[in-house]
Amino acid sequence: MSSKKSSSRIMRHNKYGYIFLLPFMIVFVIFQLIPLISTIYNSFFENYMSGLMQIGPNFIGFANYAKLFSSGEIEKYTANTMIMWIAGFIPQIIVSLLLAAWFTDPSLRLKGQRFFKTVIYLPNLIMASAFALLFFTLFSTVGPIHSIAVNLGWIDQSFDFMKSTASVRTLIAMMNFLMWFGNTTLLLMSGMMGIDQSLFEAAEVDGATATQIFWKITMPLLRPIFVYVLITSLIGGLQMFDVPQILTNGDGGPARTTMTLIMWLNKHLYSKNYGLAGALSVILLIITGILSIVVFKLTAEKEVKA
Amino acid sequence: MEKEKGSVHARRFIAYLVLIILTVLCLVWFYILIINATRSKNDLRVNGFSAIPSTHLMENLNNLFHGTQPVLRGMLNSIIVAGCSAFLGTYFSTMTAYAIHAYRFKGRKFIYTFILAIMMIPTQVSALGFVDLMRKMKLMNNFIPLIIPSMAAPVVFFYMKQYMDSNLPGSLIEAARIDGASEFHIFNRIVVPLMKPAISVQAIFTFVSSWNNYFIPSLILKDENMKTLPVLIAELRSADFLKFDMGQVYAMIAFSIFPVIIVYLFLSRNIVGGVTAGGVKE
DSSP: OHHHHHHHHHHHHHHHHHHHHHHHHHHHIIIIIHHHHHHHHHTTEEEEEETTEEEEEEEOTTHHHHHHHHTSHHHHHHHHHHHHHHHHHHHHHHHHHHHHHHHHOTTTOOSOHHHHHHHHHHHHHSOHHHHHHHHHHHHSTTSHHHHHHHHTTSSOTTOOGGGOHHHHHHHHHHHHHHHHHHHHHHHHHHHHHTSOHHHHHHHHHTTOOHHHHIIIIIHHHHHHHHHHHHHHHHHHHHTOOHHHHHHTTTSOSSTTTTOOHHHHHHHHHHTTOHHHHHHHHHHHHHHHHHHHHHHHHHHHHHHHHO | OHHHHHHHHHHHHHHHHHHHHHHHHHHHHHHHHHHHHTSOHHHHHHOOOOSSOOSOHHHHHHHHHTSSSOHHHHHHHHHHHHHHHHHHHHHHHHHHHHHHHHOOOTTHHHHHHHHHHTTTOOGGGGHHHHHHHHHHTTOTTOSHHHHGGGGSOHHHHHHHHHHHHHHOOHHHHHHHHHTTOOHHHHIIIIIHHHTHHHHHHHHHHHHHHHHHOOHHHHHHOOSGGGOOHHHHHHHHHHSOGGGSOHHHHHHHHHHHHHHHHHHHHHHHHHHHHHHHHTSOOO
């Protein structure tokens, strides 16, 4: 009798699980799920503005997708996005690995760790659009960095950082590097500190050098967190928008060589070209979806089982 | 042994050197920004770089506040949007995490897996449908589309759930139930206060990401008086502003990022510690 009563009490409580989930679910359905379904739906319709005239919506199957690939633009913007992501990510991962290894190395006993961590994480919190506008003003032909570089004889007076593909891409990659290497350092550090200290001690007793310990013990044990950093950064890289958008004023100049996928999507949303915007969104959804599965496998599986 | 000591010294030297270079690389932009925000527009036009501050900060700010853009209004808008997002986002994410943490109901595991699975899906991929729906719901030029979606934030949820797993003893909840407290009372009066450290960390992160958010606000906010700071910054970039007053431009950038920097300097310990707490468990 009493056990039945207590189990019914638990049952009575457990319905609160649904009640407490309700706000999340309602908001998720209205603001994320319905928009996502409608985006996918739109990708199968011809629907755009031609001047002031509304064309469509007419069902056209996969024609938007075919159009997306036939123009060659999607390849170009994917390449732009990937080049700028890689150019930022390679220095980011190298510097972060070095810093994380140094911060966690007991034999180095680095002082002022809190100060350095505070400084390197700071750019991550800065408004990306304001940061990009700042870089634009500093590197523009009337900006201070331009004038320093001219005075030092590095560049010609007529050189414009904003008119060269290499320099705009470098600036974007550099901003991404600055904004993310602190975050990556902290993530890798927490991974390194999770490694069993006795492994390092044993290696030291066996006479291993710091370099050997790093490559033979730290790196293999760090692999899951390394993959996590790589994939989440790639997902973030695919969403690259604020920095190039503001730096190049939305046109991805020079000659659209710094136009990213999301900048292109943004252009279609502004011109109300819903068919192509939908198709592009679906492609991005599929790519990020596949990448997410990898992240999910790394973070969630143990969690849910527990 | 001597040699080993020498190599530690050498490695330590290199480590400090690299750290100092990176520190300069992180801070130099903001240093130039502060300096330039204090310089007059003529000084900025004629002399490119200066390492010493000037005296025109108040003049630049004054020009900025009386310029064409509703900058003060923009800051107020940003505070409202980011503040409400931080409050609602953390409260309801804690509630969602509590639902999964404390109750055993049918579909619990499925919902948990589902929330984790959608964690990495970017908002941009559903932006088309989102803006379309907001237009149909007559919510353009409104803060609701920028605030309410933060109530369903899987990343915050995940952090809260992990925090509960290690810091929220079930016995406490059970004791409160025996005392006859209602489930809502337990959540608001016992769980939320216990979650304060986690809530404050996530409130800061939610506030900052909402403060910095540009993509969705630029699609929703069209009325000049509703725009948040990032949208005004973008507007400033697209105006042909090099002819204008550069002192004002630097003042505007400083005005947009310094509130976050100041908050960060006070709370950096919590923030830096909070970065990794929700990450991968190795």
